[in-house]
Amino acid sequence: MAENKTQPTDVSVEDFLAAVEHPQRRKDGLELLDMMRQATGQEAVMWGPTIVGFGSYHYRYSSGREGNAAAVGFSPRKANLVVYGLTGSPEAEDLLPKLGKYKTSTACVYINKLDDVDGSVLSELVHAGYQHVMSELHTP
Secondary structure: OOOOOOOEOOOOHHHHHHOOOOHHHHHHHHHHHHHHHHHHOOOEEEEOOOEEEEEEEEEEOOOOOEEEEEEEEEEEOOOOEEEEOOOOOOOHHHHHHHHEOOEEOOOEEEEOOHHHEOHHHHHHHHHHHHHHHHHHHOOO
């Protein structure tokens, strides 16, 4: 079975964020780094070349495919900040409408800039998402 493309690396998270070209994404990335550390109690690790992840969980699908992934994380992309792991917790349904200006896909929240969202709600979403992944989705 093929190995996951996105794996943890030894690249410095701080160096990665310092190299983000877009000044707003760089500033927001550094703020997210601190907020997600506090919300998860975990240190950040680079997953692949562009994802800053917090915590790690093991998943196993009924198909037999299994692997490891970051429990929650973010990527400061050119178009927006992409935040992973926030939409699956039971609390997400109540918290997302209070977040502010954002878009979602199945597993991602897209934010143009942190000033567009309520930081305390985002922190609650990160904490709830992390707890959900680690308690419900993690399969040791």
